Amino acid sequence: MSQNNQQSYSKEDSITFYVRSAEQMFAQNEYQQMLQFASLAQAMIDKEPEFDLNIIAFNHALIGIALYELDMKQDVYDHVEEAHSHLKEAITQYKDTTDLVYGTISHYIGTIETNLKDYKSAIRHIEKAITIRKKILGATSMQYAVSLHNLAACHFHLKQYEKTIDLEKEALPIFVENKNQLYIATAHKWLGKSYACLGKNHLAIQSTKQALITCKEMFGEKNPDYIYMLNDLGLYYNFIEEFAESIKISENVCTLAKDVFGENCQDYITALSNLAYNHGWLGHLDIAIKYFKECSNIAERIYGDNHVEYAKSIAHLSFYLAENRQQKASALLRQKAITIFKRNNTVLDNKVYFSLVSKGNKKLIESRLNALRRDSVANQYQIASTLMQLAEYYTDKDDCQNAIYYHEESLAIFDNLPERRSIENLKQLDLLRSEYLFCNKYSLYIQTVKREHELLKTILKKQLTSLNNDDRLEYSKAAYSFYQELINDGFYLKELHETEYLKSIKSIIYEGCLLLKGLVLNIEQSSLLYKNSSSIISNYQISLQEIKENLSANDVSIEFISYSDDRYENDVISYAAIITKKDLENPLIVQIATEELLKIGIHKIQQSDSLSLDLHRLYNHIWRFIAENILSTNNNVYFSASGVLHQIPLESLIIDDGKTMSDIYHMHRLSSTRELALKKTPIKYKKAALYGGLNYDMADSDMRNESSKYQQGNNTGLFSTSRGLLEDSIRGHKWIQLGNTLQEVEYIKDLLEKKHIAANIFKGNSGNEESFKALSGQEYNIIHLATHGFFYPDEDAKKKDYFKPILMQDELNLNQVDMSLWRSGLVLSGGNRAWKGNRIPEEVEDGILKSQEIKDMDLRGADLVVLSACHTGQGEVTSEGVFGLQRAFKMAGVQTIVMSLTEVDDQTTMAMMNKFYANLLSGQSKHDAFYNAQRYIRSIKTDPIYWAGWIMLD
Numbered sequence: 033m034s035q036n037n038q039q040s041y042s043k044e045d046s047i048t049f050y051v052r053s054a055e056q057m058f059a060q061n062e063y064q065q066m067l068q069f070a071s072l073a074q075a076m077i078d079k080e081p082e083f084d085l086n087i088i089a090f091n092h093a094l095i096g097i098a099l100y101e102l103d104m105k106q107d108v109y110d111h112v113e114e115a116h117s118h119l120k121e122a123i124t125q126y127k128d129t130t131d132l133v134y135g136t137i138s139h140y141i142g143t144i145e146t147n148l149k150d151y152k153s154a155i156r157h158i159e160k161a162i163t164i165r166k167k168i169l170g171a172t173s174m175q176y177a178v179s180l181h182n183l184a185a186c187h188f189h190l191k192q193y194e195k196t197i198d199l200e201k202e203a204l205p206i207f208v209e210n211k212n213q214l215y216i217a218t219a220h221k222w223l224g225k226s227y228a229c230l231g232k233n234h235l236a237i238q239s240t241k242q243a244l245i246t247c248k249e250m251f252g253e254k255n256p257d258y259i260y261m262l263n264d265l266g267l268y269y270n271f272i273e274e275f276a277e278s279i280k281i282s283e284n285v286c287t288l289a290k291d292v293f294g295e296n297c298q299d300y301i302t303a304l305s306n307l308a309y310n311h312g313w314l315g316h317l318d319i320a321i322k323y324f325k326e327c328s329n330i331a332e333r334i335y336g337d338n339h340v341e342y343a344k345s346i347a348h349l350s351f352y353l354a355e356n357r358q359q360k361a362s363a364l365l366r367q368k369a370i371t372i373f374k375r376n377n378t379v380l381d382n383k384v385y386f387s388l389v390s391k392g393n394k395k396l397i398e399s400r401l402n403a404l405r406r407d408s409v410a411n412q413y414q415i416a417s418t419l420m421q422l423a424e425y426y427t428d429k430d431d432c433q434n435a436i437y438y439h440e441e442s443l444a445i446f447d448n449l450p451e452r453r454s455i456e457n458l459k460q461l462d463l464l465r466s467e468y469l470f471c472n473k474y475s476l477y478i479q480t481v482k483r484e485h486e487l488l489k490t491i492l493k494k495q496l497t498s499l500n501n502d503d504r505l506e507y508s509k510a511a512y513s514f515y516q517e518l519i520n521d522g523f524y525l526k527e528l529h530e531t532e533y534l535k536s537i538k539s540i541i542y543e544g545c546l547l548l549k550g551l552v553l554n555i556e557q558s559s560l561l562y563k564n565s566s567s568i569i570s571n572y573q574i575s576l577q578e579i580k581e582n583l584s585a586n587d588v589s590i591e592f593i594s595y596s597d598d599r600y601e602n603d604v605i606s607y608a609a610i611i612t613k614k615d616l617e618n619p620l621i622v623q624i625a626t627e628e629l630l631k632i633g634i635h636k637i638q639q640s641d642s643l644s645l646d647l648h649r650l651y652n653h654i655w656r657f658i659a660e661n662i663l664s665t666n667n668n669v670y671f672s673a674s675g676v677l678h679q680i681p682l683e684s685l686i687i688d689d690g691k692t693m694s695d696i697y698h699m700h701r702l703s704s705t706r707e708l709a710l711k712k713t714p715i716k717y718k719k720a721a722l723y724g725g726l727n728y729d730m731a732d733s734d735m736r737n738e739s740s741k742y743q744q745g746n747n748t749g750l751f752s753t754s755r756g757l758l759e760d761s762i763r764g765h766k767w768i769q770l771g772n773t774l775q776e777v778e779y780i781k782d783l784l785e786k787k788h789i790a791a792n793i794f795k796g797n798s799g800n801e802e803s804f805k806a807l808s809g810q811e812y813n814i815i816h817l818a819t820h821g822f823f824y825p826d827e828d829a830k831k832k833d834y835f836k837p838i839l840m841q842d843e844l845n846l847n848q849v850d851m852s853l854w855r856s857g858l859v860l861s862g863g864n865r866a867w868k869g870n871r872i873p874e875e876v877e878d879g880i881l882k883s884q885e886i887k888d889m890d891l892r893g894a895d896l897v898v899l900s901a902c903h904t905g906q907g908e909v910t911s912e913g914v915f916g917l918q919r920a921f922k923m924a925g926v927q928t929i930v931m932s933l934t935e936v937d938d939q940t941t942m943a944m945m946n947k948f949y950a951n952l953l954s955g956q957s958k959h960d961a962f963y964n965a966q967r968y969i970r971s972i973k974t975d976p977i978y979w980a981g982w983i984m985l986d
Contacts, residue, residue, distance in 0.1 A: 043076060043080065044080075044083070046076060047073050047076045047077060047080070047083065047087065047091075048087065050069045050070070050072045050073035050076070051069075051070070051073045051087055051090060051091050051094070053069040054066045054067075054069035054070040054073065054091070054094045054098075055090075055094065057069060058094060058097065058098070061101075063097075063098045063101040063102050063105065064098075064102065066094060066097075066098045067095065067098035067099065067102065070091055070094040070095045070098060071095065073091050074091055074092075074095060077091060085125045085126075085127065086125075086126060086127055086128070088125055089121070089122040089123070089124075089125035089126035089127075089137075090122065090126070090133060091122075092118045092119065092121045092122035092125070093118070093119055093122035093123075093126075093133070093136070093137045093140070095115075095118045096114075096115040096116065096117070096118030096119035096122065096140060096144075097115070097119070097136075097140050099111040099112075099114055099115035099118070100112065100115040100140060100143070100144055103115070109147065112144055112147055112148065113148075115140075115144055116141070116144045116145070116148065119137055119140055119141045119144065120141065122137050123137050123138065123141060130164065130167075131164070131168075132164060132165070132168050132169070134160075134164060135160065135161045135163075135164030135165050135168070136161070136175075138157045138158065138160040138161040138164070139157070139158060139161035139165075139175075139178075139179050139182070141154075141157045142154040142155070142156075142157035142158030142161065142179075142182060142183070142186070143158070143182050145157065146182065146185055146186050146189070149189070151186045151189050151190050152190075154186045155183065155186045155187070158179055158182055158183045158186065159183065161179045162176065162179045162180060162183065165179055172206055172209065173206070174206065174207075174210050174212065176206070177202075177203040177206035177207055177210075177215070178203075178215065180199045180200075180202055180203040181199070181200065181203045181207075181215060181218065181219060181222075183199055184196045184199035184200045184203070184219075184222055185222065187199065188222060188225065188226060188229075191229070191413070193226040193227075193229045193230050194226075194230070196222060196223075196226040197223060197226045197227070200219045200222055200223045200226070201223070203215075203219055204216065204219045204220070204223075207219060213246050213249065213250050214250065216246050217243045217246035217247045217250070217257075218243070220239045220240065220242040220243035220246065221239075221240065221243040221257075221261055221264075223235075223236075223239040224236045224237070224238075224239035224240035224243060224261075224264060224265075224268070225264065227239060228264070228267075228268055228271065231271075233268045233271045233272045234272065236268045236271075237265065237268045237269065237272075240261055240264055240265045240268060241265065243261050244258060244261050244262060244265065247261060253288060254288060254291060254292050255292075256292065256293075256299075258288075259285060259288050259289055259292060259299070259303075262281060262284065262285050262288070263281075263282075263285045263302065263303060263306060265281055266278045266281035266282045266285060266306055266310070267306065269281060270306075270309070270310055275310055278310045279307065279310045279311065282303065282306050282307035282310055283307060285303040285306070285307075286300070286303045286304055286307055289302075289303040295330065296330060296333055296334055297334070298334070298341065300330065301327050301330055301331055301341070301345065304323050304326060304327050304330075305323070305324070305327050305345070305348065307323055308320045308322075308323035308324045308327070308348070308352075309348075311323070312352055317352055317356040318356070320352045321349065321352050321353060321356060324345060324348050324349040324352060325349060327345040327348070327349075328342065328345040328346050328349055330345075331344075331345045338372060338375065338376075339372070339376075340372060340373060340376050342372070343368075343369040343372035343373055343376075344369075346365045346368060346369050347365070347366065347369040349365055350362045350363075350364075350365035350366040350369065351366075353365065354366075394422070394425050397418060397421050397422050397425060398422065401415065401418045401419065401422065412445055412448075415445060416442045416443075416445035416446045417442075419438045419439075419441050419442035419445070420438070420439065420442040420460060422438045423435045423436075423437075423438035423439040423442060423463070424463070426438065427463065427467065432467045432470055432471040433471065435463075435467045436464065436467045436468065436471065436473070439460065439463060439464040439467065440464070442460065443457075443460060443461075443464065446460070454487060454490075454491050454507075455506055455507060455510060457487060458484060458487060458488065458507075458510045458514070459510070461480055461483060461484045461487070462484065462510075462513070462514060462517075464480055465477060465480040465481060465484065466517075468480055469521060469524070474525075474530060474533045477521075477533070478533055478536045478537070481518065481521075481536075481537055481540060482536075482540070484514055485514075485540045485543070485544070488507075488510070488511050488514065488547065489547065491507055511544070511547060511548060512548060514544070515540075515541060515544030515545065515547070515548060515593070516593065516594070516595035516596060517595070517596075518537055518540065518541050518544065519541060519593065519595040519608055519621065520595065520596075520597070520598040521537065522534055522537055522538065522541060522621050523599075523621075523623070524598075525537075535617075535618045538610075538618040538619045538620075538621060539576045539618055539619065541593075541610055541619065541621065542576050542579075542591060542610045542612060542619040543574075543575055543576055545591035545593050545610055545672075545704075545705075546574055546579070546591070546704060546705065546706040548593075574706045574709045574710075576612065576619070578709040579612065579705060579706070579708055579709050580612060580614055581709075582708045582709050583612075583613065583614040583708065584614065584668070585614055585615070586664075586666070586667055586668055587613070587614065587667070587668045587670065588611065588612075588613055588662070588663060588667050588668065588669050588670065589611070589612045589613070589670050589671075589705045589708060590609050590610070590611050590658070590669065590670065590671040590672070590705070591609070591610040591671075591672050591674075591704070591705050592607060592608070592609055592610075592624070592671065592672060592673050592674040592675075592677050593607070593608055593610060593674050594606070594607050594627065594674050594675035594676075595607075595608065597626070604626055604627075604628070605626065605627035605628075605675070606623065606624070606625070606626050606627065607623075607624040607625060607626075607627065607630065607674065607675065607677065608621055608622060608623050608624055609621070609622045609624055609658060611658065611662060620662065622657060622658060622662075624653065624654055625653040625654065627675065627676055629653060630650070630653065630654075630676050630677070630680070631676055633646060633649055633650040633653065633680070634676060634679050634680060636649075637650070637680075637934075638934070643975065643976045643977055643980065644686055644690075644975075644976055647681075647684065647685050647686040647976055647980060648685070648686040648687070648688070650680060650685050651685035651686055651687060651693070654677070654680070654682065654685065655682075655685060655687075655693060659687070659693075659696075663697060665696055665697070666696075666697065666698065667697050667698070668697070668698045668700065669693075669697045669698065669699050669700065670700045670702055670705055670707075670708060671699070671700070671701060671702065671705070672701075672702045672703065672704050672705050673701070679933060680933075681933055681934075681980050681981055681982075681983055682699075682701070683699035683701060683983065684966075684976065684979070684980040684981075686976070692980075694963055694966070698959070699963075700959060700986065701983055701984060701985050701986065702985070702986050703922055703985060703986065707986055712927070715813055715893070715895040715927070716813075717784075717787075717789050717813045717814060717895070718789060718790065718811075718813055719789065719790045719791075719792075719810075719811065719812050719813055719814075720780075720781075720784050720789055720790070720791040720792070720812060720813065720814035720815070720816065721791075721792050721794065721807055721812045721814070721815050721816070722777040722780055722781055722791055722792065722793045722794065722816045722818075723777065723793075723794045723795075723799045723804070723815075723816065723817045723818060723819055723860070724770075724773035724774050724776050724777030724778075724793070724795060724799075724816070724818035724819070724900075725770075725773050725774025725775075725777065725795040725796060725799075725818075726769075726770075726773070726794075726795065726796065726799040726819050726859075726860060726861045727769070727796045727797050727799075727861050727862070728766070728767040728768075728769065728820075728859060728861065728862065728863050728864040728867075728879070729766075729862075729864050729865075730797055730800075730861060730862035730865070730879075732873050734797050734862070735800070735862050735865070735872075735873050735876050735879075736873050736876060737797075738797050738798060738800045738802070738803075738861070738862075739800065739802050739873075739875070739876040739877065741802070741803075742802040742803065742805075742806050766864045766867060766868055767820050767859050767863060767864055767867060770818065770819065770820070770938055771938065772938045772939055772941070772942040773818035773819065773900070773938075773942070774795055775942065776818050776900065776941075776942040776945055776946065777793050777795070777816060777818055778793065779942075779946050779949075780816060780945065780946070780949050781793055783949050783950060783953050784814070784949070784953065786953075787953050789813075789814070794861075796861065797861050797862070798861065799819070799860050799861040800860055800861040800862055800877060800879060801860050801861075801862075801877035801878065801879050801880070801881050802876075802877050803860075804860060804881055805877070805885070805889065807889070807891070808889040808890045808891065809889075809890040809893075810893070811893035812891075812893060812894055813893060813894060813895050813896070814894070814895070814896045814897075814898075815891070815894050815896070815897045815898070815926075816897075816898045816900065816945075817858055817897070817898065817899050817900060818900040818941075818945070819858055819859055819860060819900075820858065820859040820863075821856075821857070821858050821859075821899060821917060821931075821932075822856060822857060822858075822859065823855065823856040823916050823917075853882065853883040853884040853887060853916070853919070853920060854882055854883075854884045855882075856882070856883045856916040856917055856920075857880060857881050857882040857883050857884075857885075857886070857917065858881045858899075858917070859879065859880060859881075860879045860880075860881050861879060862878075862879035863878070863879030863880050864879075865878070865879065866878035866879060866880050867879075867880065883916055883917050883919065883920035884920070886917070886920040886921060886923075886924055887919070887920040887921075887923040887924055888924070889924045890924065890925060891921065891924040891925050891926050892924075892925030892926075893925075894921075894924075894925070894926045894927065895926075895927045895928060896926075896927070896928050896929075896930070896958060897921050897926045897928070897929050897930070898929075898930040898931075898945065898948075899917060899929065899930065899931040899932070900930075900941055900945050917931065918931060918985060922985075927986065928958055928984060928985065928986050929984070929985045930948070930962060930982065930983070930984050930985075931982075931983060931985070932981045932982055932983075933981045933982075933983060934977070934980070934981030935977075935981075936981065936982075937977075937978060940969060940973060940978045940979075943968075943969065943972075944965055944966070944968075944969050944979070944982065945965075947964075947965040947968045947969070948961055948962055948965035949961075951964050951965055958984065959984065962982075962984045966979050966982055
């Protein structure tokens with residue numbers, strides 16, 4: 033062999049030695065030595081351009097990986113670009129695109145490109161690595177899992193959070209199997225962040241807690257990653273409005289940050305800012321201001337008074353000073369912050385932006401919009417939000433052309449962002465709809481109305497069962513706002529004689545009424561616990577056409593609705609009737625009266641001695657136009673009340689000649705006219721429960737004995753002594769015995785048993801609360817309750833000492849509906865003990881059966897519930913309806929309820945009930961049996977006070 037050949041062989045051998053040595057150091061994670069060997073090899077390779085390309089490529093890869101890993105070890109990014117250059121050279125020259133080396137190179141290129149924010153290119157390279165590693169190493173290898181994990185980070189930065197979650201969920205079990213604590217913690221962290229970005233904050237909390245546990249086991253609490261994740265956890269608790277827990281966590285973060293990073297650093301400022309936010313959310317303005325002042329002082333010491341971090345702190349401080357009515361100080365700091373941001377050409381983050389921006393600050397909105405548009409795809413959501421703010425600015429300036437332009441541009445972006453909540457789409461469509469209407473763009477207005485209507489139906493159809501209580505209420509409010517505003521739009525179009533466009537929204541208004549009435553019975557999560565959710569959801573899909581298909585030529589369907597009347601400057605609620613018949617192409621919309629006028633009428637029928645005259649006056653306000661222009665004698669009138677109309681016996685209002693509405697028409701009161709399209713199997717009466725002759729005063733021993741007959745369960749109320757009444761429904765301070773009720777239920781029992789219907793009487797001590805709750809799920813077809821009913825309005829309840837335990841629940845953030853259901857109910861055996869505030873034996877129900885408790889029962893087998901007591905139809909009246917006993921029984925699944933809207937005479941009530949059951953069991957329908965019993969009472973006692981208050985609700 034010649035000398036030249038010997039030297040060539042020696043140099044080639046040396047290069048191979050250095051490359052393999054670097055490879056060994058890579059396997060041992062010795063990156064400094066790995067870089068030294070690879071650099072020696074590269075120096076020799078540079079002098080040998082004809083050397084094996086795979087070895088050259090492999091060495092470039094080793095250098096790139098070593099540079100990157102050394103940077104990561106020191107938490108710097110000094111050599112990332114150089115590392116990327118070597119790896120790109122490697123992947124260009126490496127020939128075998130299917131082996132493990134190529135997969136490793138692809139993995140590192142993708143990882144580095146993630147750091148360089150070139151996410152799309154990073155995804156392409158990491159996906160190549162995943163394919164190779166899965167094929168060669170298998171789907172349970174650590175290298176495969178690490179690539180999945182790095183790919184998840186790319187998708188997170190592109191706001192593809194669902195994809196991030198899927199990838200981390202696949203990688204996490206592999207990390208757990210390999211007991212790699214570091215990757216376990218990191219995977220949980222990214223899961224938490226992704227869940228939070230999707231608004232799934234409870235899941236975010238679970239994942240972040242797992243990450244914190246693992247991180248603490250590895251490094252302890254005084255570790256930067258632990259502190260950062262703990263800070264995230266505090267934010268997630270803030271998002272679900274658990275501010276006390278969020279504050280507790282934020283205080284811990286501040287303590288740890290101060291110990292680990294020191295006071296004069298950005299990490300401590302961030303922790304202190306979050307603590308200030310929490311106090312601000314709770315209205316602790318002085319504390320929030322104190323902490324933001326401290327943040328500002330630290331930022332000024334670190335950065336000076338012309339730095340954006342200092343500007344951020346004073347921007348937040350200016351917001352809370354304004355909230356605290358320190359307007360002058362706030363304005364000075366706000367202007368100072370804006371000046372600094374402009375000087376530094378800063379793109380504001382959301383928190384700072386919303387601390388500074390106002391609807392009137394067009395320049396600031398436009399400045400942020402321009403800055404966002406120069407930024408990456410990750411800011412599309414903020415761009416759309418800022419466009420919407422600009423649209424709202426022009427709305428306030430009555431510039432509808434520009435408002436429409438920016439709303440349309442904003443919506444076009446939002447439509448391509450799946451993470452936007454549907455409620456936000458609804459709100460923006462609502463704004464755009466109004467702009468189209470007032471700019472006379474009627475075709476676009478109709479398109480937007482239809483789009484909003486379909487979106488609402490889709491939400492309720494597809495998302496109802498997955499919504500939490502707060503979201504359910506939020507969608508409910510959005511639905512009410514939309515359909516009630518359409519009433520005003522309809523009258524506006526009518527005034528403009530735009531009849532074609534008016535026709536287009538009439539059917540939507542009617543279907544909206546159906547949807548609202550269907551929604552209100554299922555507002556609370558508890559009402560869905562035992563019911564078939566698919567059948568509930570299907571009820572929201574009922575259309576106008578389906579209603580018409582179920583109407584005969586003699587039927588009239590009427591939905592009453594309340595709405596905020598735009599004809600008045602002040603907030604005035606008016607009522608309208610939405611009427612449809614089989615032969616009507618589109619529903620009719622008839623204005624009724626204002627709520628104030630109706631309330632005057634209600635007050636008069638409750639207080640006046642001339643009840644006939646007052647019922648006639650209400651007829652003039654509500655029915656006269658409809659009766660004279662739309663109805664015909666003997667029509668079947670199916671109507672559903674709304675708002676204060678629930679307090680009026682609409683079917684008993686008196687016409688000019690002394691006859692009532694139910695004398696001229698066949699009146700049917702429904703919870704919603706959607707009932708007309710629901711297919712229901714007739715129930716054959718087999719079993720009845722009758723309550724009457726109850727003993728409201730029971731000794732401790734009697735209460736225990738009766739209670740022990742029923743299996744004890746956790747079914748007591750939150751406050752066992754809570755109670756409520758209507759002031760004039762008792763004598764003194766206790767419930768009096770109702771002398772005729774025992775005779776009443778015994779007569780009914782005799783009638784039922786003659787028809788082979790089993791009837792159980794609960795009387796004396798046996799009619800306790802435990803006995804009634806035991807009816808749940810037991811298929812009692814008839815339930816008759818001859819006892820005291822009560823409803824206490826909120827203002828009256830606040831004056832009573834014995835309502836304090838219930839009113840304390842305000843601290844639990846119960847809404848108006850929740851509270852009203854606690855303040856209405858029925859009194860059962862032994863109820864006077866709790867009523868008078870006396871001690872109740874342990875593990876015994878208090879005898880005060882509240883609507884809140886009834887609604888959670890399963891009474892779907894009950895075709896008929898008769899509430900033979902005063903004021904059982906009363907309750908809290910809201911725009912959604914009346915919340916009391918009738919709502920509770922409907923939520924429990926009862927089909928038909930007979931009840932009273934007014935004070936009832938004990939003896940006359942017994943006669944009415946006896947006649948009703950005699951009619952029913954003789955073969956008459958429930959409807960005919962009820963109205964014939966009412967006419968019978970009228971024949972012997974003509975004064976409406978004895979019969980007009982009774983109603984039947986299907």
